[in-house]
Amino acid sequence: xxxxxxxxxxxxxxxxxxxxxxxxxxxxxxxxxxxxxxxxxxxxxxxxxxxxxxxxxxxxxxxxxxxxxxxxxxxxxxxxxxxxxxxxxxxxxxxxxxxxxxxxxxxxxxxxxxxxxxxxxxxxxxxxxxxxxxxxxxxxxxxxxxxxxxxxxxxxxxxxxxxxxxxxxxxxxxxxxxxxxxxxxxxxxxxxxxxxxxxxxxxxxxxxxxxxxxxxx
Numbered sequence: 001x002x003x004x005x006x007x008x009x010x011x012x013x014x015x016x017x018x019x020x021x022x023x024x025x026x027x028x029x030x031x032x033x034x035x036x037x038x039x040x041x042x043x044x045x046x047x048x049x050x051x052x053x054x055x056x057x058x059x060x061x062x063x064x065x066x067x068x069x070x071x072x073x074x075x076x077x078x079x080x081x082x083x084x085x086x087x088x089x090x091x092x093x094x095x096x097x098x099x100x101x102x103x104x105x106x107x108x109x110x111x112x113x114x115x116x117x118x119x120x121x122x123x124x125x126x127x128x129x130x131x132x133x134x135x136x137x138x139x140x141x142x143x144x145x146x147x148x149x150x151x152x153x154x155x156x157x158x159x160x161x162x163x164x165x166x167x168x169x170x171x172x173x174x175x176x177x178x179x180x181x182x183x184x185x186x187x188x189x190x191x192x193x194x195x196x197x198x199x200x201x202x203x204x205x206x207x208x209x210x211x212x213x214x215x216x217x
Contacts, residue, residue, distance in 0.1 A: 083108050086111045087110075116142065118166075125149070
């Protein structure tokens with residue numbers, strides 16, 4: 001059997017491909033498949049660089065690594081090479097743990113749907129002017145997550161308390177979106193000629209207490 005150089009660094013040929021004894025050409029996949037293989041090699045390179053110890057623990061030998069690459073290549077078949085690499089970079093930014101295939105599918109899908117990462121979505125929701133529905137949102141999911149979290153709650157609590165609530169709603173909305181559900185666009189409202197009367201300190205305190213009790217914060 002011919003020796004291999006650096007067998008763990010490249011996606012190996014698909015099962016069934018071989019070098020013919022009567023031809024000097026190697027049976028390879030389509031250009032699109034080869035491009036996806038190169039992208040997957042880049043993905044695994046990024047993951048190894050960023051999650052070194054976790055990566056080496058998950059893929060302890062060349063055989064395990066190559067099996068994993070073939071499985072990932074098949075599982076991520078619905079995404080372009082660019083989406084695969086972008087998903088890996090998104091994973092590195094958002095997670096301190098080496099992503100599973102399930103999580104990698106989510107990271108790739110976020111890019112496919114144009115969804116901002118949770119932290120950026122939170123900042124966008126907090127900084128959006130009123131009326132919220134009239135804001136130019138990067139994605140309707142940000143608006144709906146902010147609305148579900150309660151705009152008053154987001155505006156009157158520190159990030160350490162408000163972000164987990166927002167992130168939870170945002171994750172659920174994104175999962176529904178990636179499952180095929182559609183999100184209605186925010187219904188813009190007519191600007192009032194007379195501004196609404198602000199709440200008193202007592203009313204603000206009561207509202208905040210109700211929200212904290214609701215979210216158990």
